Amino acid sequence: xxxxxxxxxxxxEDEWMQLWQxxxxxxxxxxxxxxxxxxxxxxxxxxxxxxxxxxYAAGIILMVIYAGQVILGYQSRTGAIxxxxxxxxxxxxxxxxxxxxxxxxxxxxxxxxxxxxKRYDDQIxxxxxxxxxxxxxxxxxxxxVAASTWQRSRGLTWVFVAIVAAxxxxxxxxxxxxxxxxxxxxxxxxxxxxxxE
Numbered sequence: 001x002x003x004x005x006x007x008x009x010x011x012x013e014d015e016w017m018q019l020w021q022x023x024x025x026x027x028x029x030x031x032x033x034x035x036x037x038x039x040x041x042x043x044x045x046x047x048x049x050x051x052x053x054x055x056y057a058a059g060i061i062l063m064v065i066y067a068g069q070v071i072l073g074y075q076s077r078t079g080a081i082x083x084x085x086x087x088x089x090x091x092x093x094x095x096x097x098x099x100x101x102x103x104x105x106x107x108x109x110x111x112x113x114x115x116x117x118k119r120y121d122d123q124i125x126x127x128x129x130x131x132x133x134x135x136x137x138x139x140x141x142x143x144x145v146a147a148s149t150w151q152r153s154r155g156l157t158w159v160f161v162a163i164v165a166a167x168x169x170x171x172x173x174x175x176x177x178x179x180x181x182x183x184x185x186x187x188x189x190x191x192x193x194x195x196x197e
Contacts, residue, residue, distance in 0.1 A: 082141035
């Protein structure tokens with residue numbers, strides 16, 4: 001998971017400005033605003049779908065590798081641990097998005113606004129907790145590899161653990177600090193452009 005994939009604005013700045021101007025004009029077009037907000041929800045859903053698709057694809061590849069280790073008897077303990085840990089991450093990711101359904105195209109702007117803000121809130125919560133449901137489970141197989149190489153080369157094992165830990169800390173920082181910050185900024189912009197009546 002990479003927070004940088006979620007960083008770009010969902011609408012270009014000129015479209016945001018046009019939408020805001022339309023909203024603040026003396027006679028806004030509610031139907032046009034609702035269509036633009038529905039488009040915004042759809043784009044957000046597509047971004048989440050493709051991000052999750054990449055995660056599932058990578059997870060399936062890792063699970064095949066780990067299952068192969070178990071079947072071939074090569075570091076079968078690490079393979080079993082990795083299979084379970086990656087499976088947990090994939091199930092958790094699916095579980096958090098299982099109720100994400102397309103919106104009714106005939107709904108009003110308030111419904112779309114509430115749905116989009118909820119999607120942002122859910123994604124912010126997911127990124128803020130990702131060290132616990134993503135990084136820690138995926139770090140466990142690395143520790144299993146380190147344990148299996150400890151007797152052969154303790155220095156190399158420490159280097160391996162340090163590099164993996166540094167990479168995981170960086171990924172966590174990208175998601176928790178940068179990714180959440182970008183999502184909060186976009187959420188604030190939407191909430192301010194379409195305040196509740």
